[in-house]
Amino acid sequence: MLRPRVQHLSALLLFATLTAIWLWPVLRSLSTSVPGAGAGDNLTFVWNLWWARHALQSGMPLLWSPAIFAPFGVSLALHTHTVLPDVVAALLMGNASVVAGTNVIVATHIFLNFAVAYALAFRVTRSQTAAVLAALVFGWSPYIGAHLAGHFNLIAAWLLPLSALLTSRALDRKNWVASLLPGLAVGVTVYVDYYYAVYSLLTIAVMVLMRNTSLSTRPRVMQPWQRRVVVALVALIVVDLAAIAWIRITGGAVLTVAGTAVSVRSAANPAAAAALIAIVALSVAVLPQIVLRIDWAALYGDAGRLVPGGAVAAIGALPVLLGVYHLWTAGDYVSQQYFWRSAPPGIDIATALLGNPGSLLWGGLPTRIYSHLGVDTVEQIAWIGPGVLALSAAAIVLRGQDSSVRAWSAIAVVFFLWALGPYLVAFGHNLRLPLPATLLRYMPIISNARIPGRAVVMVYLSVAMLGAMGFAALRASGRRGWAMALAVLAIADYLPAAPPAFRVDRPAVYDVLRQQATTGALCELPLGLRDGFREIGKFDSRILWYQTIHERPIAGGFIARLPLRIIREYDAMPVLGSLLRLSSGGSIARETRMSADEARRVLERTGFRFIILNHRLSPRVLEQYVAMLPLRPIAEDNERTLYVLQ
Numbered sequence: 008m009l010r011p012r013v014q015h016l017s018a019l020l021l022f023a024t025l026t027a028i029w030l031w032p033v034l035r036s037l038s039t040s041v042p043g044a045g046a047g048d049n050l051t052f053v054w055n056l057w058w059a060r061h062a063l064q065s066g067m068p069l070l071w072s073p074a075i076f077a078p079f080g081v082s083l084a085l086h087t088h089t090v091l092p093d094v095v096a097a098l099l100m101g102n103a104s105v106v107a108g109t110n111v112i113v114a115t116h117i118f119l120n121f122a123v124a125y126a127l128a129f130r131v132t133r134s135q136t137a138a139v140l141a142a143l144v145f146g147w148s149p150y151i152g153a154h155l156a157g158h159f160n161l162i163a164a165w166l167l168p169l170s171a172l173l174t175s176r177a178l179d180r181k182n183w184v185a186s187l188l189p190g191l192a193v194g195v196t197v198y199v200d201y202y203y204a205v206y207s208l209l210t211i212a213v214m215v216l217m218r219n220t221s222l223s224t225r226p227r228v229m230q231p232w233q234r235r236v237v238v239a240l241v242a243l244i245v246v247d248l249a250a251i252a253w254i255r256i257t258g259g260a261v262l263t264v265a266g267t268a269v270s271v272r273s274a275a276n277p278a279a280a281a282a283l284i285a286i287v288a289l290s291v292a293v294l295p296q297i298v299l300r301i302d303w304a305a306l307y308g309d310a311g312r313l314v315p316g317g318a319v320a321a322i323g324a325l326p327v328l329l330g331v332y333h334l335w336t337a338g339d340y341v342s343q344q345y346f347w348r349s350a351p352p353g354i355d356i357a358t359a360l361l362g363n364p365g366s367l368l369w370g371g372l373p374t375r376i377y378s379h380l381g382v383d384t385v386e387q388i389a390w391i392g393p394g395v396l397a398l399s400a401a402a403i404v405l406r407g408q409d410s411s412v413r414a415w416s417a418i419a420v421v422f423f424l425w426a427l428g429p430y431l432v433a434f435g436h437n438l439r440l441p442l443p444a445t446l447l448r449y450m451p452i453i454s455n456a457r458i459p460g461r462a463v464v465m466v467y468l469s470v471a472m473l474g475a476m477g478f479a480a481l482r483a484s485g486r487r488g489w490a491m492a493l494a495v496l497a498i499a500d501y502l503p504a505a506p507p508a509f510r511v512d513r514p515a516v517y518d519v520l521r522q523q524a525t526t527g528a529l530c531e532l533p534l535g536l537r538d539g540f541r542e543i544g545k546f547d548s549r550i551l552w553y554q555t556i557h558e559r560p561i562a563g564g565f566i567a568r569l570p571l572r573i574i575r576e577y578d579a580m581p582v583l584g585s586l587l588r589l590s591s592g593g594s595i596a597r598e599t600r601m602s603a604d605e606a607r608r609v610l611e612r613t614g615f616r617f618i619i620l621n622h623r624l625s626p627r628v629l630e631q632y633v634a635m636l637p638l639r640p641i642a643e644d645n646e647r648t649l650y651v652l653q
Contacts, residue, residue, distance in 0.1 A: 022146070029117065032507070034110060039510055039511060041109055042155050044507040044509065050548045052087075052109055052112075054552070069090050070090070070330045073560055075561055078613045085340075096109075116163045116165065120165045124471060125139060144497060149366075149501075153386075166195070167206060170193060173192050187316050190315065191323065193324075201455065206422070209422075210418055210465065216417075217413055237291055240285075240291070341540075350430075354389040358382060358389045361390070365503050387432070392496075398478055401478075401480055411472070415476075419465075419469035428459035478490050515642065516643065527615060528562065528616065530583065531550045533547070536563050536569060547624060560614070563577075563587075586629070589628050589632050590626070592626045592628065595628045606636050607652060
């Protein structure tokens with residue numbers, strides 16, 4: 008028993024070394040740099056850690072903060088709050104630098120991505136070499152590398168293989184302790200990332216279903232009704248294609264149908280209709296040949312075994328659920344409103360052919376290609392690579408009847424369809440082909456995971472498991488040379504380039520502000536309100552980092568879901584409403600003029616005593632308005648002036 012444990016330890020040491028090498032540009036400046044090419048979402052997570060520590064030390068709620076969007080404060084229930092890792096880091100690191108703490112959290116996530124994927128793959132293959140391969144494929148996947156630029160919540164992908172690992176153990180061991188652990192994993196995931204909690208639940212459902220389901224095909228001649236339906240649908244497609252050609256040639260027209268004017272000038276809707284009709288025709292022809300068998304007794308037994316874990320997940324997530332409930336009852340619940348064409352796109356299918364943008368081997372060529380095509384290298388990449396694809400295919404061909412191969416193949420298909428999004432995108436173009444993910448926005452819980460491309464993380468986990476099983480199958484069948492060659496190809500393809508490091512600054516005016524004995528909130532100018540949907544005014548992400556220095560409440564800020572009420576209240580406020588509108592270059596002539604005494608009373612009543620004006624970022628009209636306020640400068644540097652209310 009000792010030798011396998013030593014081998015597992017060597018694997019963990021390997022993962023720790025790889026983590027340190029990958030993140031070395033950041034780790035060598037642990038307290039002054041964070042991953043990312045500039046200031047953006049990366050500083051949100053620095054703020055998250057600061058707020059968790061501040062809330063713990065002051066006894067304030069973790070999921071509600073008065074520190075941003077002063078004087079109102081804001082709920083963090085729908086925010087990418089990352090409470091769990093932040094609380095752990097705050098307790099373990101005390102008053103250490105929040106930048107250093109954020110980097111430690113990121114490094115821990117990267118290490119755990121390797122380690123937990125390794126544990127899951129070892130359970131599936133019982134081969135340590137295959138498990139290491141799976142860990143590298145998952146831990147180095149283009150998805151992880153892309154989100155290392157700033158989405159540190161999405162770096163915590165280890166929670167996904169953890170849920171799958173604990174679910175597999177619960178279904179096999181059949182004891183009450185094991186049955187609680189998958190629910191505990193899901194409950195923990197809620198405090199790291201909402202998307203991953205949803206993905207974990209869906210993965211567990213697919214695993215349970217595939218354990219008790221079998222698919223087969225039977226040769227069957229098409230029935231007369233099938234032929235008639237298919238012929239009718241093909242005729243509709245021909246008519247549709249003729250309409251598309253007419254629109255392309257003539258530019259279309261405005262037709263009158265039953266007294267109503269109908270514009271027929273775009274081929275988008277007819278093209279979508281043709282694609283849908285083709286899908287229906289194919290389904291009518293093929294689906295009757297597929298035989299689905301479900302062992303309902305076993306399915307109910309497995310589902311019932313996981314019910315205690317579901318209760319644990321619900322209890323664990325209760326604080327967040329209560330926070331969301333309070334937002335809903337107060338009318339502050341926010342979700343993106345969109346239609347089919349305006350929905351966020353999914354992965355670009357062409358990226359499966361155009362290279363790994365984060366690979367050391369590929370260099371910057373794929374990134375330049377994607378930039379030229381207008382492809383988002385963070386949310387739209389679906390590069391799997393020939394080595395991983397070949398190993399996955401080997402698993403399906405050589406061990407297609409294995410329950411693990413079937414389960415991970417099904418998970419890959421389900422999440423790939425989700426990641427494609429509501430319409431097919433290729434080479435940066437919307438092909439107007441509606442896809443099943445269009446329906447997800449009507450499904451509660453799932454609909455709030457609004458960026459479909461992020462579901463590709465489960466595709467990477469699936470192909471990592473399939474690749475490991477394919478590697479083991481090739482070696483078992485005597486094809487060791489092929490197994491090693493494909494593994495080397497996969498590793499070379501996925502070997503990542505080092506992430507960029509953004510060095511945070513510390514302007515002296517914030518230290519001056521920190522030393523002021525006068526209490527009161529700060530308004531940073533230009534003023535901005537930003538969430539995952541919109542930006543009002545002009546928001547500078549650095550103000551979140553600067554708040555960790557001066558530690559005063561600030562006007563505006565960033566939160567993933569900002570209630571519309573707060574936007575309306577800012578807009579209606581004297582002085583602050585003007586500052587918000589002028590921050591985006593509004594007209595000063597439209598703003599209400601008031602005397603210095605009136606402006607002073609307004610600012611004092613709302614708790615604001617200090618203003619910092621960033622001259623480089625502020626429009627001229629904003630500087631003119633500030634000059635009319637009763638302010639006294641107390642510090643300045645080359646970019647900013649710090650004022651106190653007279």
